[in-house]
Amino acid sequence: MSPRSRRVRGLATWLTQAREPIFVLDNRRAVLFFNHGCEELTGWTAADVIGQICDYVSEPDPQQIEHVTGSLCPPPDVLEGSPQSVPAQFRHRENGKVHQRQVHFVPLNDSQTESTRIFGLITLPDQPISISEPSPPQQLHADVAALRSRLRQRYAIETVIARTPAMQRVLAQLDVASHAACPVLFVGEPGTGREHLARVIHYHGPQRLKAFVPLDCRQSTTFELKRTLKRLLPPDPAGEPTALPLQPGTLYLKDVDHLPRELQETIVEHRDRFDAGEDSIRLMAAASTSLDDAVADDRLLEDLHYLLTPLTIAVPPLRERTDDIPLLAQHILEQLNRDQERQVGGFAPEVLTPLAKYNWPMNQDELEAVISEAYQQATGSLITVNDLPFRFRTGMDAQRVGPPVTPQPVDLQSLLDDFERDHIRRALEQARQNKSQAAELLGLTRPRLYRRMEALGLIESDEP
Structure with missing residues (x-):
């Protein structure tokens, strides 16, 4: 082997083993080189990444290869020959640790083949290289990636504390729901974290890159609810849409048993919009009590009840x-x-x-x-x-x-007899046991007083 060949091979080995993350892309944005420093930073091996096409997307899930390739993708200006430095956030595939970094892209042109290679170096944010600052669109791309990463972190399955058996069951149901697309109903008291659990499912499910749209069916007015549903659901083909429709991934109906009946009918009429599919909306809802009572009281359509309850999760109170x-x-x-x-x-x-x-x-x-x-x-x-x-x-x-003691009901006749007995005794004491005067004080005749005293056990029946 010639000295030059040995030097080239030695350089390649040195770049491969370097602790500083270094990568190289071709003009199709395919990864050609991904060194040991990149592996340490991301948790992905060179064998996983080399050959992958880098698209300019923001993927918050570190288990998806796009989480890495999206951060390695150069801004369009780089492909036109302009070096750029942009902020990026890498979450390690294995331990989930988040690393804030600066990615520096340098286009390298081959004069013989007229092709472009892009050399990339990843450094700490406080290690700037003299390359132009990121443009507003590039900064916005980085901000979107960081926001999605924070949302995923905030609503990670690990944020659900579950030591008690009841919450262990909830945790198992969340895992099932996050791998499915069916509607989910949460039943539990207010404040038990029902919406947080719904967001956990959303951000771990197939619709995680789309919006989570909560609607409070108790606090919102009918007008507000109707306006939002009109934007979420396809307009009537015979009419003209009044606004561009939203593209949500999940519609969450809080206190669904308070949803006005006409809007319940709207959701049932658009049930096809909630079927599993690429453009579908996942339906989730919450109620404080079982919806069976709401159906029995005619507050909830039976068809909506069936639509909402393929999977019901009971959330225990604290x-x-x-x-x-x-x-x-x-x-x-x-x-x-x-x-x-x-x-x-x-x-x-x-x-x-x-x-x-x-x-x-x-x-x-x-x-x-x-x-x-x-x-x-x-x-x-x-x-x-x-x-x-x-x-x-x-x-x-x-x-x-503790709560106040509630008086228990007593026999009314016994209570009246005791009251009358005490009242007669006080009259006799005031009249010095003169029954005629006592009868006068009580507004009774003397024979009637005798009969009452006898009935109440105040005198013997043969007493004169």
């Missing part, structure tokens, strides 16, 4: 998830720590007991509000009892007292 509460509280606290200079490590031991014993009438929403307020009040590395909101402490005191 008071039935005592073992989950310490984990939930720590999870909420760690979310509050994100991007904050001040970090709170956890809870003092004496805090977890009242959190577990509290009845949580507003469920997980109330727990989040309590932890958030305690986080703002805390001055040390742990949240103490004194940091808990005043309203939480008064609520604990109220629950210790």
Whole structure:
């Protein structure tokens, strides 16, 4: 082997083993080179990536190859010969760790073949290279990728705390639902996290790249609901659309049993729009109680009930998830720590007991509000009892007292007899046992007073 060949091979080996992520694309945006540094950064091997075409897309799922190739895709200006540096976010395929990076693209032209190769170097954001700043469209592309990544992280399946058997079942149902396209109904009290669970399914399902559209059927007016559904669903062929239709992936109907009847009919009429398919909308809904009662009370169309219930997930209230509460509280606290200079490590031991014993009438929403307020009040590395909101402490005191005792009904005749007996005794005492005067005080005749005293056991029947 010639010295020149040895030098070329040595250079190739050095580039392959370099810790700095380096890659090369051809003019079709196919990956030609993907070194060890790129493998360490992404969790994907060169064998996985080499030969893949890089499209200018944002894929938040690190298990999809497009998550890597979308970040390696050069902006269009690079293919025209202009070097560019753009921000990018890489999430490791195995451990899920997020890395903020700067990707530098340098076009290299071959004078003999007139073809273009694109050399790429990935650096930390604080290691700039003297290349032109990203244009607004390039920055927007990076922002979309970062937003989708944050949404996936926020609604990751790992955000569902499930230690109790009831929540373990919910977790298993979420896994089934995220791999299917059928409608899902969540049944549970307000504040139990039904919408969060729906978003978890959405962002792990086949429609994750499309919008999640929530509709509050109780709080929204009929006009608002009708306007939104008109934009979501295809217009009447005989009429003219009034606005461009939205392209959602999931329609979530909160408190669906409060949806006006005419709009229930609209959804049933467009049931084909909710079938599994590339352009379909996934239907999810939530209710506080079983929809069977709503159907029986004629508040919900039976056809809509059947449409919504291929998969029903019962979400338990927080008071039935005592073992989950310490984990939930720590999870909420760690979310509050994100991007904050001040970090709170956890809870003092004496805090977890009242959190577990509290009845949580507003469920997980109330727990989040309590932890958030305690986080703002805390001055040390742990949240103490004194940091808990005043309203939480008064609520604990109220629950210790218990509900007021409801008087039990008693026999009315016995109550009236006791009252009459006491009243006659007081009249006799005032009249110094003179029955004629006592009868006069009571507005009775003397014979009638005798009969009442005898009936009430105040005198013997043969007493004169």
